[in-house]
Amino acid sequence: MIELIKLGYEYDALEPVIDKETMEIHHSKHHNAYVTKLNDAIKGTEYENTELVDLIKGLDKLPANIKGAVQNNGGGAINHNIFFTQLVANGKGMPEGNFKNEVIKTFGSVDELISQLKAAGATRFGSGWSWLVVENGTLSVTSTANQDSPYTNGATPILGIDVWEHAYYLNYQNRRPDYLAEIFKVIDWEVISQRFDEATR
Numbered sequence: 001m002i003e004l005i006k007l008g009y010e011y012d013a014l015e016p017v018i019d020k021e022t023m024e025i026h027h028s029k030h031h032n033a034y035v036t037k038l039n040d041a042i043k044g045t046e047y048e049n050t051e052l053v054d055l056i057k058g059l060d061k062l063p064a065n066i067k068g069a070v071q072n073n074g075g076g077a078i079n080h081n082i083f084f085t086q087l088v089a090n091g092k093g094m095p096e097g098n099f100k101n102e103v104i105k106t107f108g109s110v111d112e113l114i115s116q117l118k119a120a121g122a123t124r125f126g127s128g129w130s131w132l133v134v135e136n137g138t139l140s141v142t143s144t145a146n147q148d149s150p151y152t153n154g155a156t157p158i159l160g161i162d163v164w165e166h167a168y169y170l171n172y173q174n175r176r177p178d179y180l181a182e183i184f185k186v187i188d189w190e191v192i193s194q195r196f197d198e199a200t201r
C-alpha cells in the first residue's frame, strides 16, 4: 500500500505563482486518485508491499494485467511525490556544492539549466513532465509523456515540472510558457541539491 504524502506547506503557500484552488485539487484529487488507483491495482498481488520506486524501476518486468495501471497511476504517484516536495514559498536557495559544480559543467549556468527545463516543458506535446535527471553521475534535461517516469528508463529524476493542464489551467489557462516562467520562483534548490547528492553517492 502506498500512502498519499502530506504537504509540508499550506495549499495557499505558493500564491501567486500557484493558486490555492489549483494546489488543493492537484494534491487532494489528482495525486490522491493516482495513489488510490495504484493501490487498487496491486492489492492482493505479490507487489502489494513493493516500494513505489521499485515498481516504477521494474515496470517492464510486471505482469501485463497490472503493468498499465502501475505505469499510469504508480507513475502519477511518484511523479507528484517529486513535484510537491520540491516546492516552497518564495523559493529557497540556489544550486550549491557538488550539484552547482555539475550544473555549471553540464549547462554552463543555472539560467541555462532553467531555460532548458522550460523548453522541454513547453515542447512536450499534450500532457507530461519536464525533468532534470541524473544518469551515471551525469545531469541531463529530458521530458516524458503522460505519467511516465525517468526511473523506468534507468535515470533518477531530481527535479520535475508537471506540465499537465491540471497543474496550471485555473491561473494560466492555455499559457503553459507563462506557468513555466513563474514556477521556478517556488523551487526549493536545497532539496534538489540534496537529491543530486543522494543520486550520485
Ligand code: MN
Binding pocket: 026, 030, 080, 162, 164, 166, 167
Ligand atoms: Mn499533476
